[in-house]
Amino acid sequence: MGRDTESSKSGETAAGRLRTGDLLLQAHGITKRFGDILANDKVSIDLRAGEIHALLGENGAGKSTLVKILYGALEPNGGTLSWNGQQVAISSPAEARKLGIGMVFQHFSLFEALTVTENIALALPGRLSLRDLADKIRRVSADYGLPLDPGAIVADLPVGIRQRIEIVRCLLQEPKLIIMDEPTSVLTPQESDQLFETLKRLTDEGCAILYISHRLEEVQRICHHATIMRHGKVVMECDPALETPASLARMMVGADIKDITREASSATEGEDRLAIVDLSAPADGPFSVPLKSIHLQVKAGEVVAIAGIAGNGQGELFDVISGERLSDRADAVLIDGAPVGRKGINARRRAGAAYVPEERLGHGAVPGLKLSENIILTRHATRDGLVLSGFLDRGKAEELEKKLKADFDVRMSHDNPEARSLSGGNLQKFVVGRELDRNPGVLVINQPTWGVDAGAAASIRQQLIDLARAGSAVLVISQDLDEIFEIADRIAVISRGELSAAEAAEKMTRERIGLLMGGHAGEAGKAAEGRATHAA
Template sequence: MSANHDGANLLEVRGLTKIFGTLTACDHVDLNIAKGEIHALLGENGAGKSTLVKMLFGSLEANSGEIFWNGQAVRITSPGVAKKLGIGMVFQHFSLFEALTAAENIALSLDDGSPISSIAAKARALSYSYGLPLDPESLVGDLSVGERQRIEIIRCLLQTPQLIILDEPTSVLTPQEADKLFETLERLRAEGKSILYISHRLEEVKRICDRATVLRHGKVVGHCNPREETAGSLARMMVGSEVQAVVRAPVEGIETARPLLEIRGLDRKPATPFSIPLKNISLNVRAGEVIGIAGVAGNGQGEFFESVSGEVLQQDGASVRIRGKDAGGLTITGRRLLGAAFVPEERLGHGAAPRMKLSENLLLSRHATDGKAFVGTGGMVKSGAVYAASQRIIEAMDVRKSAPDPEAAALSGGNLQKFIVGRELDRRPSVMVVNQPTWGVDAGAAAHIRQALIELSRSGSAVLVISQDLDELFEISDAIAVMHNGELSRPMPIAEATFEKVGLLMGGAEPGHAEHTLETA
């Protein structure tokens, strides 16, 4: 046992290890968090950040290792113990009931029996004092994602924690909302509270964090002061190698190119009380260009993807046109036969059947378009041809796997995504619609996928990318449109687009606004 504890350390972690089966998710992790600091936990997806944090919050128990809280050895066996110690957590995926008010949701987690009205009053006072205004009486279902996050943060602050753990908090915020959050975090730091800030966004870590611990493959690869590092050097620590930069050749004369995907006045009524209606969406994607759709999660992107892909049909056949033909009344198979290809956001259970082999998952989206090659007379599947094609895709996309033809669920998220994108690219589709192409994918694989999408467009296809990752959209798009509350702004040419302009639209500035400022500028 270590003898000397620095009194300034609020939390000290020694050799924390967590093993899942054959995978060592956290391997002898050391971490010190001082009082009054914002400490970044950096790492790629799958590096072990979430596992480490879950052990600190008591949702997982470590196989070995020690945790010291204010110099005292402690055992955090449940979230209740963590809360008593003074550890609060704001999760990446919110756990809120949409049909209840903000105050009711907060009351549920406090379980101390105090009346809702007093909780609401406390929450309101706290939220204003930290610059995160919140109406405790509002229904969660009516709130934006940013506002929901505020509930989670207020809920956490009401328990007066000493250490606040924030898991990827800005992934659901507009740049302006993120700025506000940073101000709040700096205030909390000034009050002497400590913050463990989990992120893979290097710029914001450089901006607000005092120290950083970098994880890779479950191991700590370094502690550093992010302000003294560059984004490039931090990325190298995270990834372990140089990441290939994505190259986007400029396109000429795109205005005259033929639109391959035309969306005209697309409307959709909400399918459930909490889903977003689509309102009069119009967009052209021309041969040779990549159009990006930015937006905070939950603003209708999922509904839009379903409508364009044909998983949900339209009343008006002309509201979606593919290669000049009305496709609104066609099923997803019909739209694929017109030359379109789709990659949904969810990999397991939507883009791929988890318990099926990769070769079978190839057949999933291509049984109709490649009917001659893959399906013989009488509906017999030519499994040899399917297998050969799946191996071709695995090779082209550098999919890493443990068996020749493993089940989809056995692959890591990034490798499965490479396969799913590769499955569609392999067809050379004329129209490609992708929702969150690199969500949860490591940097190397993400660069590979982005480059492949650009190359597809440059070979004469129309590519539409829906993403929450602004860096990604600025990297690959020729123009960016913003989706907010079921409406889509006009696409802004990339040369004129800035984070600020896009961020304003993401926050709900009127769709015409960007055009107007462009003219005056």
């Protein structure tokens, strides 16, 4: 193996296990152009029965484009596809499904207003009775250890369960090849393990799996073969079991990724810069989570992380801390000791706080506005001089935009573009940079590196740590445990609107966080005790 130009150049060898499975899907020389950009440049990949094949690459490397072509959702400009040795044209997802290709999407392709059964029925061909299908769903999902309630409406279900629906929907199509785009990003460690069991069983049954993930440890653990893409091209193939996460990351980026450096925090005796005191908030919508008596202090100099599975109240908590939603009491949220619970987001910004919401396009930035205008949106009221007696100082905003572009390595095709034209990772660098540039005393950030590639993620994480060590308080809400362990001094876990006490990161384990995420505080406590006695 290791039949690659670059690997021989750099002297890397990628010999590995012999690939014995039957060749199932072979893509050869796939090219896809969007305007001036070559998203896929003569990409070739072969997928074999019984194999979990990882597809790795940075944001914008062309993975999603390739996968959409394999699933018939995009038409390639050139190249051929063969299925079981026969050349085929996959012109629509329905065609792909007919061949036996199933896909589990990263951004859920579910219908929120419909039931689980209806969602699955829509992807299955032919006439079927919903009642029979419901029975089948119950049976198959339990059989694979991913139990589902067929009558539930998707809007009422947490993301972990939604992911399950996607997987079960795919399984019911009895596919020979399953494409999975970042399946574990919304799962607890336990749920991920369960998923890996399911994948193993599927490959034992002869199924092929194409697996996209940014979590390299995971890839190394479960994948049999890996194809690595960079700038639209395949640069490398290897056996991940013979690599380390660091070497995989190097192949993706084409350069070493700087290790994050983190000195121990000296924050134990620092003062509270952000304090949340007995904060409760009722659910403000049919699908929202009520917050129950939340206590949390973030001291000067430290990074505190809140772990949890999506949909457990993170968004609601962020809204109340940022002032998008007001609390009942002014003293429920304190910034540098000042009660701001009844004040809006601009007042809190003036008090020295900055906020980066989870959804960068639409919430963190207005898609149709230029970057300089998006800067004005969060900083017009912060005495940065962007507004003079009611008039916008566009020149100054454009200067700031150039500064952010340089300081935070935001890459763009032309100067000062609309926010929507930036790729996800670059936009994230921009929205984070916009707030960091203010040098805030308190920074609250929700999902700092969601969907951001390894290199950019490392730089964002380093900046968060640096900000804290310079004397600010940083509160990070994240679902990525690797990230949390990398940057947090203390960790709290949110589950169904309740927040566990924040504890020193060294005292937390993945297992314990996983139990807390699932709302098993008792067991988590026991696990901690068990470890303590064991250590003693």
